[in-house]
Amino acid sequence: ANNRTFTMIKPDAFKDGHTGAITKMIEDAGFSIKAMKLTQLTSETAGEFYAVHRERPFYNDLCAYMSSGPIVAMILEKDNAVEDFRKLIGATNPADAAEGTIRKIFARSLESNAVHGSDSDENAAIEGSFYFSDLEKIK
Numbered sequence: 001a002n003n004r005t006f007t008m009i010k011p012d013a014f015k016d017g018h019t020g021a022i023t024k025m026i027e028d029a030g031f032s033i034k035a036m037k038l039t040q041l042t043s044e045t046a047g048e049f050y051a052v053h054r055e056r057p058f059y060n061d062l063c064a065y066m067s068s069g070p071i072v073a074m075i076l077e078k079d080n081a082v083e084d085f086r087k088l089i090g091a092t093n094p095a096d097a098a099e100g101t102i103r104k105i106f107a108r109s110l111e112s113n114a115v116h117g118s119d120s121d122e123n124a125a126i127e128g129s130f131y132f133s134d135l136e137k138i139k
C-alpha cells in the first residue's frame with residue numbers, strides 16, 4: 001500500500017533516550033503507528049536487512065552498529081508516507097539534514113543517524129514484513 005512506510009529508531013537514538021521524543025515528532029507530523037516493536041538485531045539479521053548494501057565499504061560497520069543495541073521498529077501510515085517520512089527525517093548525513101528534521105536534531109553521525117526510513121513503497125512493504133507478521137500489523 002502506498003500509504004505506509006517503515007522506520008527504525010536506531011541504536012544510537014535509543015541509547016541516547018530519544019525514543020519518546022522521536023515518536024512524538026512522528027505522530028505530530030500526522031503519521032499513525034500501525035505496528036511497533038522493541039527488539040535487537042544480530043549482526044547476521046542486520047546483514048540480511050541491509051543486503052542491498054552488501055558491496056558497500058561501510059557494510060560491516062553498519063551491521064555491527066545496527067546490532068550494537070536495541071532498536072524500535074515501526075510501520076507508519078499517512079498519505080504519501082514514504083516521501084513525507086523522508087522529509088521528516090532529513091538527509092542521511094545529519095550534517096546535510098535540514099533544520100528541524102529528526103536526523104538534524106537527534107543523529108550523532110553519518111552512520112549513527114538516529115532513524116531509518118524506507119526509500120520506496122516496495123521496500124516499505126518488504127522491510128515491514130521483515131519485523132512484523134500480518135497478525136502484528138494493525139489493518
Ligand code: CMP
Pocket residue numbers: 053058062092110111112113115116117
Ligand atoms: P540508511 O540510509 O537508513 O540505511 C543505510 C545506512 O548505512 C545509513 O542509513 C547509515 O546508517 C549508513 N551509511 C550510509 N552511508 C554511509 C557511509 N558513507 N558511511 C557509513 N555509514 C553509512
